[in-house]
Amino acid sequence: MRRRNVNRLIGISALVLSPALINCGGLPGVPGVPGMPGDCPTDAEAIASASFGLKGELEGKVKAGLQASANLQNLAVEVEGEVAAACANLAMDLGASEEDTKPAEDGPGKKAEAACQAAVKVLGEVKAKASGSLKVDVVPPKCSASMDAMAECAGSCDASVSPGSAEVQCEGGEISGQCGGKCEGECTMEAGAECSGSCSGTCSGSCSADFSGKCGGKCDGKCDGKATKGEGGAECAGTCEGKCSASGEGKCGGECGGTCDASCTAKAGGECKGTCSGSCDVKMEAPKCSGEIKPPEMSAECKANCDAKVSAKVDCVPARVSVKLEGAADAEAAGKLKAAIEKNLPALLKVTLGMKGKLEGAVASVKASVEGLQAVVKGGGEAALKVGACVAGALKAQVDASVSINVSVSASASASGEAGAG
Numbered sequence: 001m002r003r004r005n006v007n008r009l010i011g012i013s014a015l016v017l018s019p020a021l022i023n024c025g026g027l028p029g030v031p032g033v034p035g036m037p038g039d040c041p042t043d044a045e046a047i048a049s050a051s052f053g054l055k056g057e058l059e060g061k062v063k064a065g066l067q068a069s070a071n072l073q074n075l076a077v078e079v080e081g082e083v084a085a086a087c088a089n090l091a092m093d094l095g096a097s098e099e100d101t102k103p104a105e106d107g108p109g110k111k112a113e114a115a116c117q118a119a120v121k122v123l124g125e126v127k128a129k130a131s132g133s134l135k136v137d138v139v140p141p142k143c144s145a146s147m148d149a150m151a152e153c154a155g156s157c158d159a160s161v162s163p164g165s166a167e168v169q170c171e172g173g174e175i176s177g178q179c180g181g182k183c184e185g186e187c188t189m190e191a192g193a194e195c196s197g198s199c200s201g202t203c204s205g206s207c208s209a210d211f212s213g214k215c216g217g218k219c220d221g222k223c224d225g226k227a228t229k230g231e232g233g234a235e236c237a238g239t240c241e242g243k244c245s246a247s248g249e250g251k252c253g254g255e256c257g258g259t260c261d262a263s264c265t266a267k268a269g270g271e272c273k274g275t276c277s278g279s280c281d282v283k284m285e286a287p288k289c290s291g292e293i294k295p296p297e298m299s300a301e302c303k304a305n306c307d308a309k310v311s312a313k314v315d316c317v318p319a320r321v322s323v324k325l326e327g328a329a330d331a332e333a334a335g336k337l338k339a340a341i342e343k344n345l346p347a348l349l350k351v352t353l354g355m356k357g358k359l360e361g362a363v364a365s366v367k368a369s370v371e372g373l374q375a376v377v378k379g380g381g382e383a384a385l386k387v388g389a390c391v392a393g394a395l396k397a398q399v400d401a402s403v404s405i406n407v408s409v410s411a412s413a414s415a416s417g418e419a420g421a422g
Contacts (some may be wrong), residue, residue, distance in 0.1 A: 040390035042397070044070040044309070048156075052387050058376070062387055064157050064301035065373040069394035069401070071308035072366045076401035076408075078312055079351060079359065080112045083408045086347035087115035087415050093340035094122045108400045109407025116411035120418045126337050132328035136341065136420030139198075139320035142277075143354035144176055144288035145310045150295050153306035158298035166296050173291020176277040177284035182270055185278015188317060189264045198265045198320070199256035204249045206257040212322075214249050215240035225331075265317070288315065292361065304362075304369035311355075311362040319349040323420070341419045349421060351412045359409060363402045370398045 041047045044067045052062055088101040096118050103114035127134060147168050155163030176188075202213065215223070220233030221242015228234040233245060256264060264274075276284065295306060323341050328334035351359075370391070377384045377391045 040387075040393055041066075042070055042073075042393070044074070044305075052390075054383060054386060058383060060157075060159060061299060061301045061376075062373060062383070062391070064299060064305045065369045066390060066394050067157075068301060068304035068308055068366045068369045069398045071305060071312065072362060072401040072405075073397050075308055075312040075359070075362060076108070076404040079355070080109055080404050080408045082347065083112035083351055083412045084115040086344050087112065087119040087411065090340055090344035090348075090415065090419070091115065091119040091122050093344065094119075094126050094336060096122045108404035109411070112404075112408040112411045116415040119415045123337075123415070123418045126333055126340075130325060130328045130330050130333035130337050132334060133326045134337075134420050135324045135326075136345070137322040137324075138345075138349065138421050141316045141319040141346065141350050141354035142290055143314045143316040143350065143358065144173070144290045145293055145314045145358065147175070147287045147289050147293055149310050149313060150293045150306055153309055154295045154298055154302065157302035157305055161296055161298050161302075168296065169294040170287075170289035171292045171294050173289050174277055175284065175287050175289055176275050177280070177287040179272050179276035179280035179282065179284055181280055181282035183272035183276035183278060183280055185276060186265050186267060187272035187274050187276055189260070189274035199260035202249060203256035203260050204258045207244045207255065211244040212241050213239065213244075215244035216249075218245045219243070220245070292357075300365075300372060301369045304365040307362045307365045311358045314355060314358060316350050316354045319346040319353065321345045321349075321421070345416065345419050345421060348412045348416045348419070351409060352416045352421075356409055359405050363405055366398055367402060370395050 041050045047063055047066045047070060050063070052059055054062060084101075088098070091101050092098060100122075101115040101118045103110040147170065150168045151166040152163075154161045154166040154168070174185075199207070203211075206217070211219075211221075215236045215238075217236065218233040219228045219236035219240035219242055221240060222228060223234065223236035223240055224238040228236060228240075228242070233243065236244075277290075293310065295303060321342050323338040325334045325338055373391045374395055377388050
């Protein structure tokens with residue numbers, strides 16, 4: 001009689017616990033089957049090598065969807081970190097303390113939000129102190145993603161795509177890469193290269209426009225704060241703001257006739273010793289796309305995974321920023337404002353202008369992918385039992401990452417706008 005009661009209690013316990021096991025996602029302690037949320041791999045590489053014990057295509061979909069969420073998290077952390085650093089540097093260069101840039105609470109995007117709020121506040125204060133008319137000229141950044149990385153990701157994620165033979169297309173942008181032949185378009189050289197084009201940083205040589213630095217020749221604009229207008233300008237041994245027509249060294253927003261410490265972009269019509277943007281008479285190496293990279297036909301989960309993974313590794317030609325402040329009441333405040341904006345605004349514009357579209361695409365793609373997995377799990381059966389908790393965790397991670405990215409982009413746009421990059 002006693003044994004029968006024990007068996008009865010065991011049976012009741014199983015009935016009570018089985019829904020909890022299903023809701024938590026599996027059977028703790030069973031090798032190869034993720035159980036409680038802590039048993040779910042959260043790193044993209046760990047997910048790729050894990051075994052969820054599902055059959056065929058479903059196993060692949062689950063892995064790709066979980067990887068997409070993990071890669072979106074990585075992207076969110078990177079974007080928030082870049083925005084927070086740029087805004088914090090901008091704020092502190094204008095007189096804010098490091099403590100002013102820190103968030104009062106933790107949460108998705110809070111670091112970027114707090115730092116940019118501090119930057120907006122101190123920008124307003126310094127602008128009011130400097131007074132005068134602020135004009136910020138911007139040549140937008142150009143951000144490109146690797147087409148080879150997308151092809152490689154597609155081949156490793158989706159079994160229907162042959163590794164090494166996946167074809168990807170670039171839509172709504174231009175292709176750039178290493179051209180071993182003749183380049184027709186623009187050639188962008190790395191820092192320190194001889195530059196006979198537009199320099200985005202400090203030019204050691206003559207500069208055709210928007211120069212600010214030691215000129216050592218004729219300056220058409222202002223030399224040490226005094227007007228030097230006229231044909232060709234006047235000799236300037238000091239700091240020139242305007243156009244330097246001799247061998248100078250300073251911030252150049254135009255054509256540089258020397259070496260450039262940042263990227264240099266020149267019109268190409270022959271050999272390009274840098275990155276060619278346009279057409280090449282031979283196949284480009286390491287091609288990148290400034291628009292949308294269209295992968296081959298593959299599952300929605302794999303596309304989301306690759307979108308997030310590739311978006312985290314974009315390369316950007318920095319924005320070129322030139323600040324002019326006329327009629328300033330406080331020259332010291334005006335100089336500090338000009339220097340801080342020109343130094344830090346390009347990093348904000350990378351996110352605000354250069355990456356915004358890619359980020360929006362990745363967020364939407366991953367959201368659809370993870371919600372699709374959630375629908376599969378809600379249907380019950382083997383998937384619900386084995387990966388319910390993992391999918392639930394991925395959904396929360398995707399939501400948090402999406403919020404972080406949206407907050408970071410918004411914070412970056414707010415600080416960029418306050419800095420005059422409307």
